Structure formats: structure tokens, C-alpha cells
Amino acid sequence: xxxxxxxxxxxxxxxxxxxxxxxxxxxxxxxxxxxxxxxxxxxxxxxxxxxxxxxxxxxxxxxxxxxxxxxxxxxxxxxxxxxxxxxxxxxxxxxxxxxxxxxxxxxxxxxxxxxxxxxxxxxxxxxxxxxxxxxxxxxxxxxxxxxxxxxxxxxxxxxxxxxxxxxxxxxxxxxxxxxxxxxxxxxxxxxxxxxxxxxxxxxxxxxxxxxxxxxxxxxxxxxxxxxxxxxxxxxxxxxxxxxxxxxxxxxxxxxxxxxxxxxxxxxxxxxxxxxxxxxxxxxxxxxxxxxxxxxxxxxxxxxxxxxxxxxxxxxxxxxxxxxxxxxxxxxxxxxxxxxxxxxxxxxxxxxxxxxxxxxxxxxxxx
Ligand SMILES: C[S@@+](CC[C@H](N)C(=O)[O-])C[C@H]1O[C@@H](n2cnc3c(N)ncnc32)[C@H](O)[C@@H]1O
Numbered sequence: 001x002x003x004x005x006x007x008x009x010x011x012x013x014x015x016x017x018x019x020x021x022x023x024x025x026x027x028x029x030x031x032x033x034x035x036x037x038x039x040x041x042x043x044x045x046x047x048x049x050x051x052x053x054x055x056x057x058x059x060x061x062x063x064x065x066x067x068x069x070x071x072x073x074x075x076x077x078x079x080x081x082x083x084x085x086x087x088x089x090x091x092x093x094x095x096x097x098x099x100x101x102x103x104x105x106x107x108x109x110x111x112x113x114x115x116x117x118x119x120x121x122x123x124x125x126x127x128x129x130x131x132x133x134x135x136x137x138x139x140x141x142x143x144x145x146x147x148x149x150x151x152x153x154x155x156x157x158x159x160x161x162x163x164x165x166x167x168x169x170x171x172x173x174x175x176x177x178x179x180x181x182x183x184x185x186x187x188x189x190x191x192x193x194x195x196x197x198x199x200x201x202x203x204x205x206x207x208x209x210x211x212x213x214x215x216x217x218x219x220x221x222x223x224x225x226x227x228x229x230x231x232x233x234x235x236x237x238x239x240x241x242x243x244x245x246x247x248x249x250x251x252x253x254x255x256x257x258x259x260x261x262x263x264x265x266x267x268x269x270x271x272x273x274x275x276x277x278x279x280x281x282x283x284x285x286x287x288x289x290x291x292x293x294x295x296x297x298x299x300x301x302x303x304x305x306x307x308x309x310x311x312x313x314x315x316x317x318x319x320x321x322x323x324x325x326x327x328x329x330x331x332x333x334x335x336x337x338x339x340x341x342x343x344x345x346x347x348x349x350x351x352x353x354x355x356x357x358x359x360x361x362x363x364x365x366x
Pocket of ligand 1: 178207209251253
């Protein structure tokens with residue numbers, strides 16, 4: 001029997017061309033990521049910010065010291081980034097004048113001098129060490145050993161083994177996490193979210209990196225003793241004068257969590273398999289008092305399908321889920337999946353507050 005052609009009466013040629021365009025978008029969407037990387041590396045958001053008013057292409061090329069022969073290429077880059085909503089542009093006088101570009105609220109988050117600048121996070125997500133394992137996803141599905149990640153296959157060690165082995169990558173990764181944490185703490189302070197810790201005498205931020213969140217809690221609630229537990233090679237990068245009253249402890253979350261009234265786990269459990277999460281949660285349970293005595297675990301992480309009403313967040317959650325599959329043994333979890341973990345680790349009660357865009361705050365009680 002002859003195979004049926006795709007272009008026939010019940011599938012008009014117009015639809016087929018539309019489907020092809022959609023497939024091309026899938027195949028070429030890495031161009032969007034690479035254009036973002038290029039814009040940050042060139043410093044375009046900073047130039048647009050410092051200029052203070054819309055800037056023409058030729059002015060932009062001059063500020064960036066780009067040779068005139070490459071100005072048309074810069075125009076193509078800006079056209080794509082305007083199309084995808086990162087930057088905005090306008091023309092005066094019936095379109096006769098040169099187009100002028102300016103920042104959108106999204107690209108404002110890429111300006112270096114903004115406290116909530118997330119460029120370090122974007123650049124780390126697009127660093128070759130992080131990108132290369134994704135190319136092995138198909139191979140991993142067929143041949144990856146149990147417990148092995150595409151990252152392990154590409155680099156011969158896990159993500160945190162790599163931060164330990166390469167000082168430069170360690171610094172880059174920690175700064176990426178800190179940039180996310182700065183934005184989250186800004187929002188948390190604004191919305192008085194650290195109130196969730198009001199009344200506790202001590203808190204340990206487990207996997208708290210270079211301490212951005214712990215320092216913010218220490219400022220908001222000065223009566224609370226704030227600690228950070230992270231791997232020794234992360235803690236070793238923090239100078240005494242950067243500690244701002246926070247205690248840093250080098251250790252392993254699978255071995256021991258220092259006793260505290262509250263344990264904070266921000267963006268930790270999504271790095272680990274269900275089995276490992278249950279081990280970590282059991283260590284947390286040992287570290288805190290009962291609910292009656294004020295003990296709690298506070299998790300800041302994605303609950304798939306739960307966002308603060310931004311529809312784009314669901315796609316970001318699904319991207320993050322795939323990213324976790326590529327880099328770690330973890331994943332993003334739905335409420336049912338979280339509930340199963342809490343039950344397996346013997347926690348009696350939990351409460352989810354969807355208050356951080358993509359992520360939620362989950363309070364967990366002993
Ligand atoms: C995804 S980052 C999250 C950092 C921080 N909580 C934040 O959200 O900005 C995971 C953190 O867990 C730390 N980590 C990984 N394995 C660990 C272990 N076995 N014991 C302690 N910390 C660990 C990493 O060094 C890293 O700082």
C-alpha cells in the first residue's frame with residue numbers, strides 16, 4: 001500500500017506550511033537563548049539603561065564599539081529580541097526615521113546595577129558546562145544507567161562534583177543562585193514573606209549557598225539566629241567580612257542538619273530523586289522540634305501547575321523540570337507528588353502558599 005501524502009484534501013497545503021513553521025520554531029528556538037546570551041555579553045541592557053531614552057541602531061553600535069560592517073547584524077539581533085518581547089522599539093514621523101530601542105520591564109532585570117539583576121543566572125544556564133549534557137538526552141534515555149544523569153554522562157561527575165572540581169564554575173554557579181536569591185528576597189521583603197519565620201529562635205538555610213537568603217532573614221528578623229549549611233567548597237568561598245552575622249557551616253545534608261527551630265530548603269529538593277528527598281526530609285525532621293514547640297520546615301520550590309497567575313510560568317516550570325532531568329536526579333513536582341514525599345518522611349501536616357511567581361512556599365510540620 002502506498003503511504004498517504006500529507007498534503008491532500010483534508011490537510012490543506014496552508015495547514016502543512018503552518019505546521020512546518022511551527023516545527024522550525026521548535027528546532028531553532030535555541031537562537032532565542034543564544035541571542036539573549038549575546039545581548040547580555042555585549043552589555044546591551046546596560047547601554048539602553050544608561051542612555052536613558054530610546055537609542056537608534058547606529059548609536060547603539062557606537063556605544064558597543066561594534067564596527068560599522070556589523071551594524072546590520074546588530075539590527076537583526078535587535079529585531080529578533082524586540083519580536084520576542086525582550087526589548088521594545090518605535091519609529092517617529094510615519095516610520096521615516098531610524099528605529100529606536102528601549103528596555104521592557106523584562107530586560108530591566110538584565111541591567112547590572114539593578115539589585116534584582118538575573119543576568120548571572122541566565123549566563124550560567126547558557127554556559128557550555130550546563131548546555132552540553134542536553135545534547136545527550138536521547139542517548140541517556142536509551143543507555144543511561146540507573147541514577148546516572150545526562151550531566152554525569154557528559155562530564156563524568158555530577159553537578160556539585162563539577163562545582164567542586166572547577167573553581168571558576170563554582171563561583172559562576174554560586175553567583176547565579178545568589179542572583180535568583182536576591183530577586184526572591186526583594187519580593188519576600190516587600191510582601192513580608194519572612195513572617196513565615198516569625199517566632200522561631202533559629203533557622204538553618206540548608207544548601208543556602210553564599211547566604212543571600214539567610215542575610216535577608218537576619219535583617220528582617222534580627223532576633224533570629226541564622227545559619228547556612230552548604231558543601232565545604234561553597235562555604236570556603238565566603239570571607240569572614242561577607243558573613244554579616246550569619247553562621248556558615250560546611251557539611252552534607254545527607255549526614256546531619258544542625259538543630260534549629262526552622263529549616264529552610266530553597267530550590268534544594270528539586271535537585272534530588274524522591275528517594276534522596278525522603279532522606280533529606282528525615283534529616284530535617286531530626287533537626288527541628290515538633291509543631292507544638294514551634295518547629296517547621298519551609299520549602300521554596302515549584303509546585304507544578306500552581307503559579308501566581310502568570311500563564312508563562314507554567315511553561316517555565318516545564319522547562320525547569322526538563323533542566324532538572326538533564327542536570328540532576330531531581331524534577332519539578334505536583335502537589336500530589338510533594339504530598340507523597342511528606343507522607344513518606346513522616347510529616348504530619350503541610351500548607352502551600354503560591355506566592356513567588358513560579359514557586360510556592362510550603363510549610364511542613366512535624
Ligand atoms: C540549586 S542550589 C540552591 C542554592 C540556594 N538555596 C538558592 O536557592 O539560591 C543547591 C545548593 O545545594 C548545595 N548542595 C548540594 N549538595 C549538597 C550537600 N550534599 N550538602 C549540602 N549542600 C549541598 C549546593 O552547593 C548549592 O548551593
